[in-house]
Amino acid sequence: MNNWRRQELVALIYRLFLVFFFYQTARLLFWFFNSDLIKVNSISEYFSLAYYGTAFDTTAILYTNAVFILFSILPLTINTKKSYQKFLFYWYFITNGIAFSMNFGDIIYFRFSQARLTSAALEVGKNEDNLGKVFFNALLQHPFVFIWFIIILVVWVFLYKKVKIQENKPTNRIVYFVSSLVSLCVIATLTVGGIRGDFKHSTRPINLVDANKHVTNPQQANLVLNSVFSFLRTINTNNFKLVHYVSEDFIQKEIKPYKLYQNEVEQKPNVVIFIMESFAKEYSGAFNKNTDIKDFVSYTPFVDSLANESLIFTNAFANGRQSIHGMSSVLAGIPSLTDAFTSSPYSNQKIQSIVSVCNEMGYDTSFYHGAPNGSMGFQGFGNILGFKHYYGKNEYNNDDDFDGIWAIWDEPFFQYFAKNIGKKQPFMATLFSASSHDPFKIPEKYQNTIKPGPLQIHAPIRYTDYALKKFFETAKKQPWYNNTIFVITADHTNQIQYPEYLKTMNRFAIPILFFSPNPKYNLKGVDASFAQQIDIYPTLADLIGYNKKIRSWGRSLISGTNENYIIVNSDSIQEQMIIGNFIYTFNGKDVTGIYDKTDLALSKNLIHKKLTDEQKLGIEKVKGWYQDYMERVINRKLY
Structure with missing residues (x-):
């Protein structure tokens, strides 16, 4: 690879490293301002969560910077010109600035939603005509969040400019184009793998539920995630899918989707x-x-x-x-x-x-x-x-x-x-x-x-x-x-x-x-x-x-x-159900946690212990309830 392309690739890696660094900074500030809502027991546990969050950061960053990466490595002879580098600078900070602001907005929004930002916010927002007033009022109520955002952007621009690309022309165009195409193929492969979340053969990319693999408490999943990932991953998604876990007889007996009351009222x-x-x-x-x-x-x-x-x-x-x-x-x-x-x-x-x-x-x-x-x-x-x-x-x-x-x-x-x-x-x-x-x-x-x-x-x-x-x-x-x-x-x-x-x-x-x-x-x-x-x-x-x-x-x-009661809600990442003496967490496919009904903090997961008959039945009820919900919603049987 000629030296010209090498300096461009080094600059690209450096610029992407800055995005990763500031995403971790945003994660730290997110936790700092919401530490009372997300319990982290030690510094080492925080770093562990931040480490696992890198996979979700990678997806968000590569989604946001895919065009920037392409523009940075296209085999054009004008790449090192000041005008082209200026164009890349503005593209980089406009796209990353908009995405980065989601993480800072969520520092405030999370206290009310108890969940990371998702595309559902668009459904809420489209019905309102006062969003400008709400936005500026939020800035007035939380000025330090906005101040931190500005400080980080200023530092980010300063560091970006520390690595400059010298204007140059290729001396051997054949070598230049061949090396550029090789680089393009390698980087494209890495980008696709990064967007999916890993390079393993998998039927699906990582999603919000995967954040729960790395936590001891379900609320910590919000710290593993970032707002750009949760927003982008939920655009045009439809997690309403027919499933079949139990028989219809089981649903009628244990879930009882129809009720009949015989109260006489004069x-x-x-x-x-x-x-x-x-x-x-x-x-x-x-x-x-x-x-x-x-x-x-x-x-x-x-x-x-x-x-x-x-x-x-x-x-x-x-x-x-x-x-x-x-x-x-x-x-x-x-x-x-x-x-x-x-x-x-x-x-x-x-x-x-x-x-x-x-x-x-x-x-x-x-x-x-x-x-x-x-x-x-x-x-x-x-x-x-x-x-x-x-x-x-x-x-x-x-x-x-x-x-x-x-x-x-x-x-x-x-x-x-x-x-x-x-x-x-x-x-x-x-x-x-x-x-x-x-x-x-x-x-x-x-x-x-x-x-x-x-x-x-x-x-x-x-x-x-x-x-x-x-x-x-x-x-x-x-x-x-x-x-x-x-x-x-x-x-x-x-x-x-x-x-x-x-x-x-x-x-x-x-x-x-x-x-x-x-x-x-x-x-x-x-x-x-x-x-x-x-x-x-x-x-x-x-x-x-x-x-x-x-x-x-x-x-x-x-x-x-x-x-019998089945209490149901969701933290926006997975479902939570109270059935009998236990609380169950469910990701749409598997029960991921079982907790005593008095353990409202979901602090002691019992799923790895030998399951009792009640817990086994509880797992079947969780799946049966979910199956019936999906079937009635999708097949329009809510009447």
Whole structure:
């Protein structure tokens, strides 16, 4: 190889080395800012995770730099000219700068999503017209992340320029072109292998699930991964695939995808469902009486008081990670797995839900959300479910109450809700709150009266709790109030203060509350058994006296039949299921972990020990549930 090509290859290797170096720097900063969420026991364990992360970095870097590599080694006689090298410089930093910013954005985003960035963010973002405001607000709230990003880019440019290519012309064009073609073939082979993740003969490239091979705790997989990899690997992917692990008889016996309740109801009750933005269990005292958290502070005094007159579930979990996941779980009993159902190619199908059940029973059904119509994808999914009415910011029609970023403030919108529902009975109305959403603001008039807490979200939680109190004060005056069943739950969790809620499963811990002023529904007491969002739909179907079969992976929480539970959610990398006395993690093919049900941190994997009969059956149930979910979603059998 002539010297001219050698200096270009050395420069190329050096420039790619810089990308690897700064990806590891981004990983270190990601962990630094999120170390309370991702437990690493020692420096050596961190370096081990960072080492395994190199394979995922390689894929992301080679994806991003494939064109740059090609431009760098093409056998052109102008390669060493200053103008061409300047072109390479700008191409290199524009492409890598955009990709690198994903890792820094995830430093902030991870605290809310509890997962690395995936292409599902595009589905969420396409429904919003306020992304610019959200972005700049995030910069203002987390200036040090942005400062670190700028510092690293400046250092990166400085180091890039330390290795220069001297302008030269080939003296022997035959040798130049032959050596260039050889180099091109070798580098192309290495690039393809690097993009796949290894050079072994394999049926598939590495994906997000492979990060779990190298960790002792599932949350550490987010440290092995990088945001560019997780985003690119999930573009145009479809992990919805038919599988066959167990017999149909096993599914009917152990999974029981259809439920039938025979509750006789004289007068159909009205139903009001509150899906509270980010209203994690951690914030409510009524749901933490037995958690033994030292110096616990509640931020929901009204919900705590209402809980004393309600049926509450203190060990309940969300079935998804985003707001739209909460909507599908609560209303339709459809959880979100690694890939969310609501952003899949299968979401637009006929779905049995509490909405369709109520429609069938002659209810007037409506959905309320104070954001611009279409935000979060709620209106579109609401239409699929069959809501007869949708009320958003457009229908509210008073921008004086707009928070400036997301939606109408909760207090006035809750009042609008209280006064607008019930004009036709029986009715089922769902309200999705908004004010406890990032950027965690409260109305200016409450700045001096609502006390903040250690976390940014605490003041908005207090504000929304107050809005809920004012709603009930108004609702009590309405003629429909006494024959109404109220449900209060959260869409997902958010910021974490107490170590108890840093545990892997507790990051999905939410409140579930059923209340009615009518004593005949007997909605009182504290239930510590496991529950989840997808249980709400069958519970309400039971309460309102729907006596036909319903398609449900959840169970009625008031049936008294001691139905077996399968609690399901996903950390975006693999599925997590609580069955009986154990928690199972599942990658779509194999059960990768078995943990005692009290080990909510998933710290002690029992899978390598001799399996008990219960654990063997649990593994079959995991696979059977997953098989049934895929079959019903893909073959459009959700009705």
